[in-house]
Amino acid sequence: MSTYVLMKILESTASRYDRGLRLLTLGRLDRIYEHLTSPIKRGQKVLDIGCGTGSLTLRAAAKGATVKGIDVNPEMLSVARRRAEAARFSPEIEFAEMGVAELGSEPPESYDVVMSGLCFSELTADELAYTLKEINRILKPGGWLLVADEVRPQNPLKWLAHGLIRIPLVVITYIITQTTTHAVKDLPEKVREAGLIIKSLKPNKLGDFVELVARKPERQ
Numbered sequence: 001m002s003t004y005v006l007m008k009i010l011e012s013t014a015s016r017y018d019r020g021l022r023l024l025t026l027g028r029l030d031r032i033y034e035h036l037t038s039p040i041k042r043g044q045k046v047l048d049i050g051c052g053t054g055s056l057t058l059r060a061a062a063k064g065a066t067v068k069g070i071d072v073n074p075e076m077l078s079v080a081r082r083r084a085e086a087a088r089f090s091p092e093i094e095f096a097e098m099g100v101a102e103l104g105s106e107p108p109e110s111y112d113v114v115m116s117g118l119c120f121s122e123l124t125a126d127e128l129a130y131t132l133k134e135i136n137r138i139l140k141p142g143g144w145l146l147v148a149d150e151v152r153p154q155n156p157l158k159w160l161a162h163g164l165i166r167i168p169l170v171v172i173t174y175i176i177t178q179t180t181t182h183a184v185k186d187l188p189e190k191v192r193e194a195g196l197i198i199k200s201l202k203p204n205k206l207g208d209f210v211e212l213v214a215r216k217p218e219r220q
């Protein structure tokens with residue numbers, strides 16, 4: 001899963017992103033996203049942070065939720081809009097060119113679910129801390145946070161293996177895109193620090209990718 005850093009190359013050609021991603025992950029990400037979105041229910045209000053081409057957004061809409069997908073990349077959003085139109089989900093979905101820095105404009109306690117796939121690893125540590133704090137503010141009491149992303153392994157041997165695989169990929173990605181991703185360090189701790197309660201944590205075998213489900217406490 002260290003290969004997720006190559007996502008940055010795919011993002012620079014948004015029209016080929018979905019096909020490239022499927023090849024890169026051998027379809028694993030589709031299964032992960034299917035599982036991640038399973039708690040979403042009809043009628044819920046959902047925010048997809050860093051929605052890209054809308055893989056999570058469309059899944060949530062298919063479950064009958066009303067979804068807002070935000071992303072800073074207009075090309076990725078155009079692909080997402082086309083996919084939503086083709087699937088006839090346009091009425092249930094709003095796509096906005098908006099970064100995490102603008103989450104302050106979302107009303108408090110307005111979402112049942114906030115989800116994010118492979119976006120936290122594109123944020124700086126400060127952006128991620130701010131984003132998690134904002135997620136806690138905009139979630140309704142008892143609301144859900146659903147995340148799937150690349151993380152830094154805790155186990156030293158896995159961390160070494162992850163680094164050895166990742167460094168050449170980071171160099172290739174940086175040469176092509178002048179950007180890279182940062183496998184998230186201590187994601188569960190950061191989620192807890194933001195005031196959310198972890199409900200489940202599903203790392204892969206190498207410990208460098210995780211599915212995390214957390215909940216905002218009910219009002220006391």
Ligand SMILES: C[S@@+](CC[C@H](N)C(=O)[O-])C[C@H]1O[C@@H](n2cnc3c(N)ncnc32)[C@H](O)[C@@H]1O
Nearest residue numbers: 007050051052071072073099100117118119122
């Ligand atoms: C690897 S893609 C994942 C897209 C989609 N969630 C998926 O799983 O296919 C990461 C996305 O995060 C977006 N992104 C990066 N930084 C962002 C920010 N500060 N605010 C909002 N979106 C951001 C990128 O533009 C990109 O579309």
